[in-house]
Amino acid sequence: MMIPAAMLVLAQALTPAAQAFVDDATNRLIAGEDLAPDFPVRLQALDPDERLMVIVHLRRAGFLGDIVMPVDWVLSPPARPAPSAEPRR
Numbered sequence: 001m002m003i004p005a006a007m008l009v010l011a012q013a014l015t016p017a018a019q020a021f022v023d024d025a026t027n028r029l030i031a032g033e034d035l036a037p038d039f040p041v042r043l044q045a046l047d048p049d050e051r052l053m054v055i056v057h058l059r060r061a062g063f064l065g066d067i068v069m070p071v072d073w074v075l076s077p078p079a080r081p082a083p084s085a086e087p088r089r
Contacts, residue, residue, distance in 0.1 A: 018050040022057050029061050044079040051078075 014022065021042060025035060035058070036042070043051050052074055058064045 014053060015046075015050055018046055018054050021046070021054050025054075025058055025061060025063060029063070035063050041079075044073075044076075047078050048075045 021039075028035060043054060046054065055064065055069060055074065
């Protein structure tokens with residue numbers, strides 16, 4: 001009985017970036033704040049499986065009640081940040 005539960009926990013482990021997003025959202029919820037304005041950009045940087053888990057967390061927390069997220073956007077490959085405009089030294 002414990003092995004399936006342990007496998008489920010391991011399967012749902014979040015990457016540090018996804019966990020940071022969840023932690024930030026939880027802290028904002030406790031403080032009575034909205035999500036950061038750039039949350040779609042931050043979500044898009046996550047892998048699709050991580051993005052979906054974070055979206056589930058946000059919906060359960062009540063943040064995305066009125067927001068529609070198309071399936072193709074949720075399942076799209078992660079968007080990598082644009083290269084910096086500053087020259088490298």
